[in-house]
Amino acid sequence: MLRYIGRRCFYMVPTLFAISLVAFAIIQLPPGDFLTAWVTRLESEGEQVDPAMLDGLRQRYGLGEPFYAQYTKWISGILFHGDFGESFEYGRSVSSLVLDRLPWSIGLTVFALLFTWIVAFPIGLYSAVRQYSFGDYLATTIGFLGLAIPNFMLALAMMYVAYSVFGLSTSGISPLTIGIAVVVLGTAGTAGMIRVLRANLLDELKKPYVVAARARGASEKTLVIKYPVRMALNPFVSTIGWVLPGLVGGEVIVAQVLNLPTTGPLLFSALRTQDMYLAGSIILIVSVLTVIGTLLSDILLAWLDPRVRLGYR
Amino acid sequence: MTSVLPDADASVTGDPAGGDETGGRRAATQRRLVWWKFRQHKLAMVGLVLIACIYLVALFAEFLAPVSSSTFNSEYTYAPPQQLRIDSDAGLYVHGYTSTVDPETFEPTFEVDKSQKIDVGLFVKGDEYELFGLIPWDRHLIGPEDPDQPMYLLGANRNGYDLLSRMIHGTRVSMTIGLVGVAMALILGIILGGMSGYFAGKTDTVIQRVVEFFMSIPGIPLWMGLSAALPHEWGPMQRYFAITVILAIIGWTDMARVVRGRFLSLRNEEFVTSARLDGSGRPRVIYRHMLPSFTSHLIASVTLSIPAMILAETALSFLGLGLQPPVVSWGVLLQDAQNVRVLATAPWLMIPGLAVVIAVLALNFVGDGLRDAADPYKK
DSSP: HHHHHHHHHHHHHHHHHHHHHHHHHHHOOSSSHHHHHHHHHHHHHHOOOOHHHHHHHHHHHTTTTHHHHHHHHHHHHHHHHOOOOOTTTTTTEEEHHHHHHHHHHHHHHHHHHHHHHHHHHHHHHHHHTTTTTHHHHHHHHHHHHHHHSHHHHHHHHHHHHHHSSSSSOSSSSSSHHHHHHHHHHHHHHHHHHHHHHHHHHHHTTSSHHHHHHHHHHHHHHHHHTTTHHHHHHHHHHHHHHHHHHHHHHHHHHHHHHHSSOOOOOOHHHHHHHHHHHHHHHHHHHHHHHHHHHHHHHHHHHHHHHHHHHTTTT | OOOOOOTOOOSSSOSSTTHHHTSOOOOOOOHHHHHHHHHTTTHHHHHHHHHHHHHHHHHTTHHHHHTTTEEEOTTTTTOOOOOOEEEETEEEEEEEEEEEEEETTTOEEEEEEEEEEEEEEEEEEEEEETTTTTTEEEHHHHHHHHSSOOOOTOOOOOOBHHHHHHHHHHHHHHHHHHHHHHHHHHHHHHHHHHHHHHHHHHHHHHHHHHHHHHHHHOOOHHHHHHTTTTTTOOOHHHHHHHHHHHHHHHHHHHHHHHEEEEEEEHSSSSSHHHHTTOOOOHHHIIIIIIIIGGGGHHHHHHHHHHHHHHHHHHHHHTTSSSSTTTSSSSSHHGGGOOHHHHHHOOGGGGGHHHHHHHHHHHHHHEEEEEEEEHTTTTT
16 A cells, blocks of 8 residues: 555656646746836836845846746745745735635635535436436436536526525625535536446446346345445546546636635736736646645545555556 | 438448448448437437537628627617517517616616617628628628617627627637637647557657646646736737647647557557558558548547537636637627626626537537447447
8 A cells, every 4th residue: 555655656746847847837938027027017107126126036036047947946945945936916925825815725626526426426326226217317417517517607697696686795705605616616527427427337237246146135225335336436536536627727717706715816816917926836736736636536546446556566 | 311221322332342342232331320320319410400500600600690790889888688579560670778877877777668669671781791701791681670770689798799799700719719729639639649559668658647747737727827828919810829729738638548548459450460561651550540440439539529628718718818809709708797796787698608508518419429429330
């Protein structure tokens, strides 16, 4: 088990490195260096910039040096001092800004994931056991709709109903907005999850051991729950790997629509004002957390299913 | 398509060798078998018809839309949708509007006035345009007989743009951005997935790592970062292509996985071995012998990845990071619907979202049908 975890963590290193490169590239993408842009804007607003401070900043970020030198400076600051740079828009350090909002993002994502599981499990189970029944068709239809409706449309529609039918306020933090966000984010993944669980369970239900158990007179209920469901649950755990990136991405948009204090709207406003250190850091942090989430799901899967950890040798 | 039995069909000879191998009897081609199988999938057929209609709308947008996408009348802000009515003596007509000005905010609100009638005609003269960019014309399928009268079948937005016309014009961008993006993703996917599956070993490991990397990072923040970094002075066309490239950068991984899986299962087949023994070079084996044998699978996964691209473009444009206003797409139209208060006064601004849902659903159905039909021999 430890060996599996070690190996899996080792595989993560190139991924994390690549993510940091991409995040840094995004910081560098806007034409010209951001400091000049910032100074021009400040001066157009009639403010004076202290040249000594400018030189200090230039030194700190290694501006004018080649890409790899700037990158080394940036990444070693993050790794060794937890220094993500400074947000020019807010005049605060990026890490404190992000830390304020990160708990909301993580909480929202975790709740959405739980929602996905809680909803998808019984529906998927039902659709597989009662294949081609009315309920199965209903679940499939809802699944298709869930895949086809953009997240933000669903959020908008629910906000509209809450606002104009029930007269509720739908902005900022309230149990209602958080509830809407969790449901909207959850449904996007639920559709896919139901499909996977249904397909897996259908495969399992046709296997000889199920027939054998049935022939021995096991009741249908215990039979299904005891054997095939356990088998079909494995992919259920591994799906975190592909549901999570979608959830994190969806969260950015849905939180923007609902005006929730997560990292999403912060990223959005940072991108609009070209506050690139903030934007790049958020992309970096969110991606790294996603990769870690996937790692956790893989470890959980290996713990549940010995074949996985043995197959990795 | 006429319904013909597989063996009795004499007109289909796509495969020149087919006739000899089946002992004088003509066999149905693979393409034909796939089509037969596909037709049994009812939802997929419905989807196919819908998609065909949507692309026809995109093709004839200028003619079908009552006005051009840049025509607006600022007197009619947030005018609600009118219902198109038909009368035996007056023909087609819609009711006019009466406006009341709010005494505090001075904002006009419009209501449909049942006492006014505005005659609506088919093939009426309106804004001039060039069909397919070539044929100058000024007829529109439907419109008010008197061009100065208001006709807003799906309502108007804040600036008095006609939502119906803008949606019809937006179809073109929204439906093609997915196609172009998928085409790029397909090329990347075939090259990299093909290499991965054909050479196996080290190449495979490296490419699989790259694929896993792209799949493990959340796409939307990355898309947002990349599209926000596009230079502001870029014109609509440059932006359009940049966005498709961005969509393709993330979208190629699925395609690569499909191609790789197919290659891995095909590389030990007899016909591949014999082609190799025949002295065919690697590119020839890959592109002439292996690729055609799973084209149908490829088409299925292409169809299934267009909706994802459409949704991504809509989300990006909705946030204001994708295409910018002079260009009209469904996502750009939905930008108007960002605020709940606006939605409460003008709920019809959400209608473009309905178009997105219909298009995505239809494409998903077609893709599902194609996937089932891709292997017509499978029971």
